[in-house]
Structure formats: structure tokens, C-alpha cells
Amino acid sequence: MSNVSQKQIRKVAVLGAGVMGAQIAAHLANAGIETVLFDLPAKEGPANGIVLKAIDNLKKLKPAPLMSAMRAELIDAANYGSDLARLGDCDLVIEAIAERLDWKLDLYAKIAPHLAPHAILATNTSGLSIQKLADGVPGELKPRFCGIHFFNPPRYMYLVELIPTAGTETAELDALETFLVTRLGKGVVRAKDTPNFIANRIGVFSMLATIHHAEQFGIRFDVVDDLTGPRMGRPKSATFRTADVVGLDTFAHVVRTMTDNLPDDPWAAYYKSPAWLAALIEQGALGQKTRAGIYKKEGRDIFVLDPKAGQYVPSGQKGSDEVKAILKLEDPAAKVKALRESAHPEAQFLWACLRDVWHYVATLLDGIADSARDIDFAIRWGFGWKQGPFELWQAAGWKAVAEAVSADIAAGKTMASIPLPAWVVQRDGVHAPEGSYSAAQNKLIGRSTLPVYGRQLYPPQLVGDAEPNFGETVYENDSVRMWLPPAATDVPVLSFKTKAHCIGAGVLAGVQEAIRIAEARFQGLVLWHPDAPFSVGADLASMGPAFMTGDFDAIENMVAEFQRASMAIKYAKVPVVGAAQGYAFGGGCEFLMHCARVVAAVETYIGLVEVGVGLLPAGGGCKEFALRASREAKGGDILGVLKDYYLAMAMAKVGTSAEEGQQIGYLRESDIVLFNSNELLFVAQAQVRALAATGYRAPVKPKAFPVAGRTGAATIKGQLVNMLEGGFISKYDYHIGVQIAEVVTGGDVEAGTLVNEEWILKLERERFMGLLKKGKTQERIMYMLENNKPLRN
Structure with a gap:
């Protein structure tokens, strides 16, 4: 049963209906996996009340955890009081309760007698030691126990970290990785059992380093976000907005894991939440979920925290033109060199942030990951960086960067005084066509050879990989x-x-x-x-x-x-x-x-x-919907089917x-x-x-098919009038809507008239050209080309 080619994961239980557990269940449901979501029995009302409320809440969240509301029906509600026997037919059990070692161990003891002999038990912890948890797991479960770390929100975040224990069977881990990759669509990185694993360890350190250097160089938080977002190949939320989105309490919790578990780390002095962050948390300003955090919105105005003053100030300041010009340089080596050599505080700030992350990842590589590849993919997939830290270092010139980092260490400018590992100066990069460098094994190791990766003909690439062969x-x-x-x-x-x-x-x-x-x-x-x-x-x-x-x-x-x-x-x-x-x-x-x-x-x-640029679909879209409506109509009610198709086009859905x-x-x-x-x-x-x-x-090309005709168009126009009078569409939207209605209903003909595809295509061309000659359509096209968003004139 442990063989990866035989083991099938068809039914999954998720233990814990909190934010993370419920959203993991939602993504399993998205994938069509039968899912049972457990929590405590409710003290009042139905026994499964806690879970039922969580499932209902999934339908309201934004961004939507469910691909469609009906997916919620695939999640069965259960409780630990009366439903533990339902674990018996589950192939995978994911525990996602609160981050308390004692609570988790109590739960494992409770569920162990009910688990199938082949079931994998995985804990979705973001920071607890997997081995410590494994030590408390009943003996027969140890080979089938591991860590699994989804990133939030699970539907959209590509990364999942898998963390084995000393006793986890390789075949169990292989089966789980195969399931995650192909059924849930994830990028899997295997991490070592160290605090915060790979992505959070490095990503959170990068944020702490950015916070430290912002204070050191006197850079405002909004300027930091302007500089450390897309200009640096990172997400729009950059640094401080990311903390707000994640939740300041969550960020502080991950930092605390490092504080508690890494007292002897060379960077231990920086593993702490700054005073201003603790003050915000105490005030209940936890970020986006409380509508106030580092940033706060009042009406249309956005404010940002000034930590020195301890109050909010108007936001919107940008980085200097001089530094933004450096960040526009296409050659990574030239860009990093220019940042290092510039006397501008913002440039020195960015160099310091890069330098200290490079110092950090080089020092940690042998202890937290099997290879540099795992670190780069973990940061790309978990934190949205365009390039991982090692990739960027290699692209910027490995030896030149190593010399500059070493010089700053010697000069006492870095956050820690530990020298770069010896392997750094002995190499000229970590990624090569043959594989990526493993500091623990002191050699290049190739990608995973699991059969599931044979389905990826062009897998994600790293700087230094062999160029893909496009045949x-x-x-x-x-x-x-x-x-x-x-x-x-x-x-x-x-x-x-x-x-x-x-x-x-x-x-x-x-x-x-x-x-x-x-x-x-x-x-x-x-x-x-x-x-x-x-x-x-x-x-x-x-x-x-x-x-x-x-x-x-x-x-x-x-x-x-x-x-x-x-x-x-x-x-x-x-x-x-x-x-x-x-x-x-x-x-x-x-x-x-x-x-x-x-x-x-x-x-x-x-x-x-097309409505967004003042046009209608004229590449056969109207024709396809007219044809499909005629074929799908039951009892000849073409308009009944066509209405939804029409609205999709008219509202640019x-x-x-x-x-x-x-x-x-x-x-x-x-x-x-x-x-x-x-x-x-x-x-x-x-x-x-x-x-x-x-x-x-x-x-078979249809010789003729019936259309809804002018009476169908008239009915649709009636709906458009209501939308216009209700202020839902503009007068010009109404005009475009009429053109689309007359095309998909077959033009000025009787209902039920037989036409062919060429007839509708001709109508598409005529009405498209008629709209194109209108001034308002031309305005919409020009606005889209200039601003990359639609104009509703």
C-alpha cells in the first residue's frame, strides 16, 4: 500500500475548521476531493455547528477560497465527539488546529484508533518542530506522519512545504507529494525540520531586515514599499503592506517562533517585533482584517504609520528618481553595483537589505534545505519574488557580490558578524544545468525524479538552469x-x-x-x-x-x-x-x-x-453563443438559454x-x-x-439553425432599458448592448427563422464596424491603450 504508484488519495479529513483548516478543505473541494472537516462539538445548537458556520463563511470570503459556491457541498461537517469513526475511510488526515504542542498531541492520541492502516497523518504547522510532534505520535503512525505547510490563502498560493521526520517512510512522502502536485496543483518543496522551515524563515527575516534598515537609514514605510515591491521584482504589497495583508498578529507569531527557538542564531538579536508593531497589535490594529494596521484608510485617503511620531501621516510618498533609475537597469550586476556605490540613503538601504539576506541564506543553506533550488523556489512561490535570493545573487555576479558582502562583514556593517561559509568563495554560483548546490552534501543535486514531474514538460526554471529546449x-x-x-x-x-x-x-x-x-x-x-x-x-x-x-x-x-x-x-x-x-x-x-x-x-x-473598448465580439463569439442557444433550447425556448449568454457578453463577465x-x-x-x-x-x-x-x-457544419429573432431582441432591449434607468449601465453601454442583442438573435428576422453561421458572422462584422466608427468607441479604445483599463463613457 505504501508504493507511490499504487497509493491513491481519494478522501481527506481536515482537523480544525479555523481560517486555515477551512480554506484547505475548500481547496480540496475545488479539486473534487471528498473532504470531511472536523472541529469540536458545538456547545449549543447542532453538534456540527462550528464547522457548518465555517463552511458557510467560505462562500463570503474574498479572495474566494471556493472556485464556485456549489463546491462547498463537497465538504462534509463532522465533530470530534460523535464522528471519529468517519476517519476510517480517509486516505489522508491533515491536522490544522491551533499552534499548541499539547493540544495537537492530545488530538493525535484521540484519533489514532480510528485511522485507516494506510492513512497519512500530516500536521499543517507553520513553526512547531515536526520531530517533537512525531515523538508523541503512537508508534504505528510514525512512518506515516509528516509536516505539511500550506501557505495562505491555500487556493492561490502555489507553495506547500513538506517536512519529513527521522521516521517518515519515503514512499508515504512521495505519495503525498504526487497528490499535492497533480491533484491540488502545488509547487512542493521538501524542508528540513527547523524553525519556520524554509519560506517563512527567510521571508520573515527579509522583512525584519527591511524594518531594521528602514529605521537605520530613516526611510518612510510608504517609500520602503514603493522601492521593495515590483521595482525589486517582488509583489505589489512589498514589505509593510504584506505584513498588513498577512495580519500583524500572524507576522508577530512567526517572529516569536524564531525568538523562542533560535536563541543562539547569529541574527538572534533581530528576531523580535519592534515596539511600534507590538503597540499596533495591542490597539487591535492588526492590518487588513481590522481595516487598520501599518496603513489605515479613511474615506478615500490612505495614511501610513510614522513610528517615531507614533501616529499616522498621509501616505503616497515614492522613492527618489535617482534610485528608481538604478532599479530600472536591466543588467542585475550593474543594478546591484550601482546600489552599492551610490551615496543616496535609499540606495544604501536597498543594498543593505539585499546583502543581509544573501549573508543569511548562504549561512543557513546547509541546515534548512537540501539545495539552493529549494530555497529559491520556496521564496518565489511562498513570497512572490520574481527571483529567489540565490538566483538574484548569481545573476548579479556571484564572486563580485560575495566579495562585497565579505567586505561589509569585515567592516562591521552587516547585521551579523559571522563570515560567509567557505563554500561561497570556492564556487561561482549555485545553479547549473546539472543541478543546484547542496551545502550539506557539497555537490550539485538534480531535480526530483518522481514520476509526477514527467507531466511537466517545461518545469519552472531558475537562473543558471539548462536553457529549455523548445524543439x-x-x-x-x-x-x-x-x-x-x-x-x-x-x-x-x-x-x-x-x-x-x-x-x-x-x-x-x-x-x-x-x-x-x-x-x-x-x-x-x-x-x-x-x-x-x-x-x-x-x-x-x-x-x-x-x-x-x-x-x-x-x-x-x-x-x-x-x-x-x-x-x-x-x-x-x-x-x-x-x-x-x-x-x-x-x-x-x-x-x-x-x-x-x-x-x-x-x-x-x-x-x-469587448464592451470595455466599445465593441462586440466579432471573432465568432456571438455566433457560437447563438448556435449553442439554438441547440440547447428545450421546447424551442431559444431566448431562455440565450439570455445568460447574452448577459455574459453585454456585461463583459x-x-x-x-x-x-x-x-x-x-x-x-x-x-x-x-x-x-x-x-x-x-x-x-x-x-x-x-x-x-x-x-x-x-x-458537421450546420446548414441552418433557428434564432430568437426581433422579438427576442426586443425582450433583451427591455431588460437593457431597466438597467439604464437603474443607473447600472451608461447610455453608450445601452447602445452596444442593443447591437449585441440584435446579432445574437439573428437580426431583423422572425423568431424561429433558420440562418447559418455565415449569417451571424456577417452581422458581427457589420455591427462591429458600425461601433468602431463611433466617437465613444474610439475614446474607449484610446483610453484602454493608454491606461490598460476600460473607460465607461
Whole structure:
């Protein structure tokens, strides 16, 4: 039963219905895993009242832990009083109660007699020693006990740390990692059993170092956040906003774990919450969850704490132009050198923050992680850094940085006086094509060879890794490349080379040519890009010259070409499978709607959003919804089906998960939702093979189908009038809504009139061009191009 190829995790119990436990249960439910959520019996009302309340609360939280509210039905409520026998058919039990060693051990003793002999027991602790917990676990459970550390919120955070004990069986850990990677879509890092493990140990130290140096150099908190966010390749929440989002009490708790457990650490003096942080916590200002923390919002005004004055001051100050110019340098070596050599306090502050984190990770590497790879991925996936600390060091010039850090240690400028480990000066980096450096083993070690990673044809890359091999080119133009992945040369891939994979003339020509080649030489074609998004839609900027000169015929020809490309995808003689992640907007969504099948990563945000630029879907989106409504209508009630499809277009509704995209109708029920986006290409190619193996035939082109006609359009217009009078849409939104209504209902014809696809496509082109000539549409397009957000005029 311990064999990784045989062990299946089909049912999971989560112990503890607090914030973390409930959200772990939610993500298990998202993945379609039967889940039982336990907590104490309620003192009043139903015995499962605590859990039922937690499940209900999941539907209200933002960001949403559930992909759709109906997923909550997959979570069964249970309590420790009467339901422990239900643990008997669970393959995995995740304990997520409060961080108290004694409480956890008491619970293990209570549940042990009820666990299945094959079940894995994992504790979701963020800081307690896994070995200390294991020591109190009944003997027969020790081989199946380990630590599992989800990051909050579990649906969206990619990282999960797995922490074995001395007695954990490797096969159990392998089975759990396989489950986490492919079923829950996680990036797994195996950590050693040290306080706060890998990500929190380094991420929290980085925040403490930033706090220390902000005080040392006199840098305001809002300026710190301006400098330590995207400008440094880190999330928008940067440093102090991140603390607010996490919760100042939670941040202080993680710091306290380091205070309590690392008294002899060279940096121990810095493992403490500053006085101003303790004061905020005492006042109940815990950050975002209490609407006041380091930042506070009053009306539209945002204030930030001035720790010296002990009060809030208006926020919004930015870093100096001099330092921002340094941060814009593309060469990491030049950037780090310029920061180090600048006399500006903000530059010295940033250098000090980088330097002390590099000093820290180099010193800790042998004790907390198997290799530098694990540290870099843990920080990238757990804290949202674009590059991990070792990656950035290597990119900035390993030896030059090492010499500069050593010089600052010698000069007494660093937070700790311990010298860099000897291995640092003996090497010229930690990542190489053969693997990443393990300080404990003093050698490079390769990536995991678990079979599940064979599904990741192009796994996440680190600086210094071997360059990915994107195979042999079959066909290429300026906008697309058709190629054969070396791991699977039987199914070609078409990738767009345009910015944000937008769709212009080159993509449209390339799609049609790639389909012709696939029909002649291959069993199918996959539309996939190594990076998100799938596509932000039509390349509006490329219409600029024709737009400015009033050459509307050229634009109409391009719209017609777009429709031809969509129809080529749909009616190809071989299956065209779309593999999507990130945004799939407008024309990108329309391409997917025409694919034989779509394989979508769970966090694919999909929608026909043309209304935002004053237009309507004209790449076949209106046509597809009109056709689907006619086919799905029961008893001939086309309008009944069409209304929801219409509203999705008219309100530019975006599915905030692939599942919601299916519910809206952009994706079909037969389309596949994957939890790990790194598996998209593997599964998409498999779908092509499966469709081909069953004797794929292109869909039969309908000669005619019924439409809702002018009476259907009139009904929809009535709804639009109500929305206009209620102030929900503008007059111009109303005008666009009328155009969409008249297209999807088939134009000025009687209800039930039979039309073909070309009829609706012609209506799409005509109404699209009519809108394009309107001043308000032109304003919306220009505003979108300049500001990257819609104008509602």
C-alpha cells in the first residue's frame, strides 16, 4: 500500500475548521476531493455547528477560497465527539488546529484508533518542530506522519512545504507529494525540520531586515514599499503592506517562533517585533482584517504609520528618481553595483537589505534545505519574488557580490558578524544545468525524479538552469511559431510570439497556415504558450495606422480574417486543442470557444470583454453563443438559454476560474480543468492523441439553425432599458448592448427563422464596424491603450 504508484488519495479529513483548516478543505473541494472537516462539538445548537458556520463563511470570503459556491457541498461537517469513526475511510488526515504542542498531541492520541492502516497523518504547522510532534505520535503512525505547510490563502498560493521526520517512510512522502502536485496543483518543496522551515524563515527575516534598515537609514514605510515591491521584482504589497495583508498578529507569531527557538542564531538579536508593531497589535490594529494596521484608510485617503511620531501621516510618498533609475537597469550586476556605490540613503538601504539576506541564506543553506533550488523556489512561490535570493545573487555576479558582502562583514556593517561559509568563495554560483548546490552534501543535486514531474514538460526554471529546449520549428512567421517538443514530437504546438499573445494579422495568418500543415502532416495541433496569458485578445494597437487614416476597409478585412481563423480552428480536419492559463480575453476567448477541446489551468480568467473598448465580439463569439442557444433550447425556448449568454457578453463577465468559465459557457463541460498549469502541454497533447485515436471527425457544419429573432431582441432591449434607468449601465453601454442583442438573435428576422453561421458572422462584422466608427468607441479604445483599463463613457 505504501508504493507511490499504487497509493491513491481519494478522501481527506481536515482537523480544525479555523481560517486555515477551512480554506484547505475548500481547496480540496475545488479539486473534487471528498473532504470531511472536523472541529469540536458545538456547545449549543447542532453538534456540527462550528464547522457548518465555517463552511458557510467560505462562500463570503474574498479572495474566494471556493472556485464556485456549489463546491462547498463537497465538504462534509463532522465533530470530534460523535464522528471519529468517519476517519476510517480517509486516505489522508491533515491536522490544522491551533499552534499548541499539547493540544495537537492530545488530538493525535484521540484519533489514532480510528485511522485507516494506510492513512497519512500530516500536521499543517507553520513553526512547531515536526520531530517533537512525531515523538508523541503512537508508534504505528510514525512512518506515516509528516509536516505539511500550506501557505495562505491555500487556493492561490502555489507553495506547500513538506517536512519529513527521522521516521517518515519515503514512499508515504512521495505519495503525498504526487497528490499535492497533480491533484491540488502545488509547487512542493521538501524542508528540513527547523524553525519556520524554509519560506517563512527567510521571508520573515527579509522583512525584519527591511524594518531594521528602514529605521537605520530613516526611510518612510510608504517609500520602503514603493522601492521593495515590483521595482525589486517582488509583489505589489512589498514589505509593510504584506505584513498588513498577512495580519500583524500572524507576522508577530512567526517572529516569536524564531525568538523562542533560535536563541543562539547569529541574527538572534533581530528576531523580535519592534515596539511600534507590538503597540499596533495591542490597539487591535492588526492590518487588513481590522481595516487598520501599518496603513489605515479613511474615506478615500490612505495614511501610513510614522513610528517615531507614533501616529499616522498621509501616505503616497515614492522613492527618489535617482534610485528608481538604478532599479530600472536591466543588467542585475550593474543594478546591484550601482546600489552599492551610490551615496543616496535609499540606495544604501536597498543594498543593505539585499546583502543581509544573501549573508543569511548562504549561512543557513546547509541546515534548512537540501539545495539552493529549494530555497529559491520556496521564496518565489511562498513570497512572490520574481527571483529567489540565490538566483538574484548569481545573476548579479556571484564572486563580485560575495566579495562585497565579505567586505561589509569585515567592516562591521552587516547585521551579523559571522563570515560567509567557505563554500561561497570556492564556487561561482549555485545553479547549473546539472543541478543546484547542496551545502550539506557539497555537490550539485538534480531535480526530483518522481514520476509526477514527467507531466511537466517545461518545469519552472531558475537562473543558471539548462536553457529549455523548445524543439524543432515546423513553421514560423513574425507572430507565431509552430514547433515540436522534444519530449513528444508527434503533436505540434503553435505559440504566439506577440506581446501578451495578442492577436493581429500575423497571428491570424499563422493560425490558418499551422492548421493546414497539421492537417497534412500530423494528428492534431495544440495552441499553447510557455507563459501566461493565453491571449489578451485582438491587437488594437496594430489597427492604429488604418484607424488614423480612416481605412476602415482594411480593418473590416482583418475582422473577416479573424472569423476565418476561428472557423479554421473549429472545422479543422484534425483536433485543435487549446491549452490556456492566465487571461483569455476577447479574441483569445473566441479562439478557445472554437477549439475541439480546451485544457485550462484552474486559474484561467476567461471572458468576452469587448464592451470595455466599445465593441462586440466579432471573432465568432456571438455566433457560437447563438448556435449553442439554438441547440440547447428545450421546447424551442431559444431566448431562455440565450439570455445568460447574452448577459455574459453585454456585461463583459469574466470567469474568475476555469470552472466559472464553464458555468458561464465560455468553456464547455467536456473541457478539462487542470490544477497544475505546468501540466497543460502534457495533457493537451494527450487529448489530441485521444481524439485522434477515436477517429476524430470535424464537427458537421450546420446548414441552418433557428434564432430568437426581433422579438427576442426586443425582450433583451427591455431588460437593457431597466438597467439604464437603474443607473447600472451608461447610455453608450445601452447602445452596444442593443447591437449585441440584435446579432445574437439573428437580426431583423422572425423568431424561429433558420440562418447559418455565415449569417451571424456577417452581422458581427457589420455591427462591429458600425461601433468602431463611433466617437465613444474610439475614446474607449484610446483610453484602454493608454491606461490598460476600460473607460465607461
